[in-house]
Amino acid sequence: EDQVTQSPEALRLQEGESSSLNCSYTVSGLRGLFWYRQDPGKGPEFLFTLYSAGEEKEKERLKATLTKKESFLHITAPKPEDSATYLCAVQAAAGNTGKLIFGQGTTLQVKP
Amino acid sequence: ETGVTQTPRHLVMGMTNKKSLKCEQHLGHNAMYWYKQSAKKPLELMFVYSLEERVENNSVPSRFSPECPNSSHLFLHLHTLQPEDSALYLCASSQDLGNQPQHFGDGTRLSIL
Numbered sequence: 001e002d003q004v005t006q007s008p009e010a011l012r013l014q015e016g017e018s019s020s021l022n023c024s025y026t027v028s029g030l031r032g033l034f035w036y037r038q039d040p041g042k043g044p045e046f047l048f049t050l051y052s053a054g055e056e057k058e059k060e061r062l063k064a065t066l067t068k069k070e071s072f073l074h075i076t077a078p079k080p081e082d083s084a085t086y087l088c089a090v091q092a093a094a095g096n097t098g099k100l101i102f103g104q105g106t107t108l109q110v111k112p
Numbered sequence: 113e114t115g116v117t118q119t120p121r122h123l124v125m126g127m128t129n130k131k132s133l134k135c136e137q138h139l140g141h142n143a144m145y146w147y148k149q150s151a152k153k154p155l156e157l158m159f160v161y162s163l164e165e166r167v168e169n170n171s172v173p174s175r176f177s178p179e180c181p182n183s184s185h186l187f188l189h190l191h192t193l194q195p196e197d198s199a200l201y202l203c204a205s206s207q208d209l210g211n212q213p214q215h216f217g218d219g220t221r222l223s224i225l
Contacts, residue, residue, distance in 0.1 A: 004154070032211035043116070043202050043216035044155075051211065087155070091211055097168040098143050098209035102154040 002027045002092050006103035013078055013110050021073040021086055021106045029093030033071050034100065035064050036087040044087055047073075078110045114138050116217035118203050124223045127193060133220045135186040135203030141215075142208050144186040146178060149200040149219070161186060162209050190222075198224045 003026045013019055025033065032051050036044035048057040050066040057064050061082065063074040073086055085107045089100040116137045125131050137144065146158040160168035161180040175197075177189040186203055200221050204214040 034213060036216075041218070043118075043204075043218045046213045046215060049211065049213050089155075096209050097160050098145065098162070098206060098214070099157050099160065099168060099170075100155075100214060104152070104154050 002090065002101050004088055004090055004101050004103035006086075006088050006106050008106060009104065010107045011109070013075075013108065015079055015110055015112050016077045018074070018076045018078070020075070021108070023071040023073070023088030023103055024069060025071070025088075025090045026069075027090050027092045027101070031091040031093045033066055034089045034091070035071070035073055036089065038085045038087055038105070047086075075108070078108075080110050080112050083108055083110045116203055116205055116215055118201075118217035118220050120220060121218065122221045122223075124225060125190070125193065126225050127195075129193075130189070130191040132190065133188040133201055133203075133222075135188075135217060137184055137186075137203075137205040137215075139205055139215060141205035142183055143206045144180060144183070145204040145206075145214060146186065146188055147202040147204065147216075149202055151199075155202065159188075160209070167209065193222075193224045195224050198222055 005024045007022045035047040038044045048064040053068045085105045087105045089102040143162045147155045158172045159178040164180045179187040200219045202219045204216045206212045206214045
């Protein structure tokens with residue numbers, strides 16, 4: 001069964017304290033792995049798509065990496081405005097329905 | 113208007129009411145989705161439409177009825193809901209059913225009395 005597990009469930013950082021969020025996945029052939037950011041009362045906001053192991057994408061203080069079993073979202077020198085819930089999702093190669101399987105998310109709090 | 117717009121943002125209804133959620137996308141996409149987000153649970157896919165045809169019905173109870181009159185609009189008709197249906201309902205769209213990113217609206221917060 002296709003599955004996505006994110007850890008930790010919650011993370012508290014001081015401003016400037018770098019860390020990483022983990023997304024472990026089991027899927028019968030990976031078509032794509034997606035990272036989203038969700039603020040309270042809002043819908044998920046698209047951050048990155050990764051398609052194959054070894055791929056990396058960067059945007060400001062965020063960097064996403066991908067292996068055959070997991071993805072990491074590295075946050076370098078975070079600021080309070082990076083506080084949000086970060087969601088990881090995978091799309092399986094089998095089928096053609098656009099279905100995304102989401103993890104439960106990591107809620108990040110960055111304190112000034 | 114840009115992106116994906118959902119109305120209403122909040123809805124409170126009794127178990128015997130009938131209501132509809134509306135989603136409109138201004139991105140020129142061909143695929144649209146309904147997701148359910150409950151507290152402490154991952155987003156769950158409910159329905160997928162591609163070029164106005166339903167391509168996925170993820171074992172959703174019949175009290176939820178989707179409608180896609182054209183590629184820009186998506187509705188979710190609700191009737192005889194249960195308290196456990198209280199959740200955030202999110203609409204998304206993507207260029208097609210391939211590995212393109214899905215773009216989400218801000219959702220409708222639904223509360224069933």
